[in-house]
Amino acid sequence: MRMSRISSRGRLPKIRKISALRLALLTTLTGLLVMFAFSGCSLLHKEQAGGPLSHEINEQEDVVYSHGYTIKNLDRLDEFMERRSGSLRLIQYTPEGGPIYKELRYKGGKLVIAYDTTEDDFGPKETGTFVCTALNREDESTVLKYTLTGCEGEYPETALLWIGFELSEMDDFGFVLKYGVNLRNEINTIQEKLVKDLQDGSVAEADHFKLSHGQLQKIFRELVLANYMHDKTLTGSCNIKPSVSYELQIDINNHELQFAWSECDQSADGKEMTALARYIIGMVQEEKLYKELPDIRGYYE
Structure with missing residues (x-):
């Protein structure tokens, strides 16, 4: 049986209480994070990827995060961090609905991160790679943070994934x-x-x-x-x-x-x-x- 969301009040769900000003600020902040994590990637590592990453999403294996809505297969990311080997794909949707594709791979004791923002209509459309030494997990009461550290280039620390749950x-x-x-x-x-x-x-x-x-x-x-x-x-x-x-x-x-x-x-x-x-x-x-x-x-x- 598929248990769907049911609204007894005849309204579409309002996920967050956001005024027009707050929405603008949130969008701006998210844009800055994306710019910080990806526009600066060319500064982190000059090597460019050979082309876009695959845009086909594996619902069973890929970590998929839709801002404010759903997070799928998060345990895969934790297992990847514990295993410290192999690869993992992460697809993160911006507030406007554009997917950003990332592939993390352990290589020579370091993390190589390939990224593809070609389907983000509100950000730079580019592909590339950068290298970091570690991925850290920080669990707070209102946010779960996954942060890349020891990254080459101008930005040594970069947000990979932040999941908010502020009641x-x-x-x-x-x-x-x-x-x-x-x-x-x-x-x-x-x-x-x-x-x-x-x-x-x-x-x-x-x-x-x-x-x-x-x-x-x-x-x-x-x-x-x-x-x-x-x-x-x-x-x-x-x-x-x-x-x-x-x-x-x-x-x-x-x-x-x-x-x-x-x-x-x-x-x-x-x-x-x-x-x-x-x-x-x-x-x-x-x-x-x-x-x-x-x-x-x-x-x-």
């Missing part, structure tokens, strides 16, 4: 996570309540449930990294009895997203969403309000 830029954010056998557990930040399945036919409820901004920021980060804005192919069918099911509703920027799946869904999307749900559940179960709820009294056979 304060959203108009609103809340979620409802139902889980367990027959979905009898519920974490609801919209109605501010918790429901715990006692597994004896009854449930315990707590009102006035809230998570701190810091906790919501962490959850939002996991949502972005789980590619929450991208359509998921999920299944609720399961041959385990009884089985654990999940339903997740996200309300963000006057837009509603819904997902449903079971523990039997071992697809990449299913595993990703199950890990996200368990992250949220683990965080909530450490809360004092949850611990004050009655202990589970029964069990499911």
Whole structure:
């Protein structure tokens, strides 16, 4: 079953709360980053590539980042950094929708980066290569940075990929996570309540449930990294009895997203969403309000 994004308010999604001025500033900043990373590449290394990189995208292997929307196969980049061998392709879309192609390859203990900006309508259309000594990963609360360092030429440090997840830029954010056998557990930040399945036919409820901004920021980060804005192919069918099911509703920027799946869904999307749900559940179960709820009294056979 393909679980598409659903808007109960009849609006297209507004990914970020951006005024005209902020949008102009964001576009300018992104343009500067692109210029910094690529216009200066001819200064980093004089060697030119033989031609454009392949513009065919491998959805299973290439790292693909659409600004403010989706990030695919990010684990491939982390594996590449840990392996320190072979090659990796990265396709990054600008805010205007133009793809920038990059290919990273370890050679002689260094990183050779080939780039192709020929499909970027708002930047320099060029191809080339430059060389750096290392790729560093820096994980902050609102941004995940991948930075090339020790680069030859005028710019020794260059941003390769920055993924932002600043919650304060959203108009609103809340979620409802139902889980367990027959979905009898519920974490609801919209109605501010918790429901715990006692597994004896009854449930315990707590009102006035809230998570701190810091906790919501962490959850939002996991949502972005789980590619929450991208359509998921999920299944609720399961041959385990009884089985654990999940339903997740996200309300963000006057837009509603819904997902449903079971523990039997071992697809990449299913595993990703199950890990996200368990992250949220683990965080909530450490809360004092949850611990004050009655202990589970029964069990499911």
